[in-house]
Amino acid sequence: MTVPFEKYHGTGNDFLIIDADEHTVPDRGELARRECDRTDGVGADGILFLALEEAFQPPRVVMTLVQPDGETAPMCGNGARCAAEWAMQRTGTDSVMIDTQAGTLRADRTDDGVAVEMTELTFDPAGIPVDADEGVFEEEIEGLEVTMVNTGVPHAVSFVDDVDDVDLETVAPPVRHADVFPRGTNVTVASPDGDGGFSQRTYERGVEGETDSCGTGAVAIAVVARRLGYTDADPVEVRPPGGDLQVSFNDRGRAMLAGPVEHEFDGEVSVEPPIEP
Incomplete structure (x- = not known):
């Protein structure tokens, strides 16, 4: 059949x-x-x-x-x-x-x-979920400095100088399976382009490897970057290997993913x- x-x-x-x-x-x-x-x-x-x-x-x-x-x-x-x-x-x-x-x-x-x-995003540990008493912002987990956010699925976001210099297949799995994440997490690295946008690479939970693009990861980069003061752009240009995405914010405060x-x-x-x- x-x-x-x-x-x-x-x-x-x-x-x-x-x-x-x-x-x-x-x-x-x-x-x-x-x-x-x-x-x-x-x-x-x-x-x-x-x-x-x-x-x-x-x-x-x-x-x-x-x-x-x-x-x-x-x-x-x-x-x-x-x-x-x-x-x-x-x-x-x-x-x-x-x-x-x-x-x-x-x-x-x-x-x-x-x-x-x-969907509505959250930095709340219970909503991610992550075993923590308060929001996880730029904290080291399994050797990677990450900020945790849920954009429909959990993401550990790390800002680096150049995403191409990261051995993602080596760095990401220990974070993805860290004990503090009861359901695991996606691992996303981003590097600034100097104009308020970011390059992106994501190791996806469930795929168990890097994907050419990840929409929830692009949104995670944009909202974390704005939260940490790394950009005030709107839209935020995010560039995974597979093409360009735009993350904007509407009058309801919701993120819009376009591409x-x-x-x-x-x-x-x-x-x-x-x-x-």
Whole structure:
């Protein structure tokens, strides 16, 4: 038995999209572990299972992201932008609402791609979560000086002179698995460009490796940099390896993540058929 997918990416952060209304996948975790593998599978940073609800205005799409480790992630900024583009293509609209496990987001088409209003962020230790009595700001954890924030998922953000000089595959895993993080964390490094923007690299929890882009990580860089006084730019230009993202702040104080989205190709993947009752 096979089910069709569409492959999308947002600044190199790539996903297989499966229409959850039309196709049943009994074991989503197994499919993600197999097909996200870049050697033996299609290759992706995750699988988005999307269910469209066209009766609402604007239309709504329910988004579930299953990562390469087979686990579900509550939020993904670039994944949400890809989900929005997918839903807008189907409904012929320029705005959609996205229901995620971290909250409901609004996404709008822009001249340069898709912008999504992110969930509320927090520096509160319980909301990250991190085992600490107060907010973690520029504190050393497993050899890396980090600030902790949750932008839908937890991020340990570290500002360095040059992100290209960081051996991320060596530095990040001890932080990602540190005992103070009961659910683990993403690890994001950033270096200033001198104009209020930042270069970015992120080691993603669930992918267990570096990705070409991370939307929640870009937002984490922007909000932490503003909190620590490293920039007052709005929007904040953030440049992961896969392309440029913009993080702005609307009149509700919410972060907006904007950037390009591309549809790469379509295909099919094998799944086990559902068990008949």
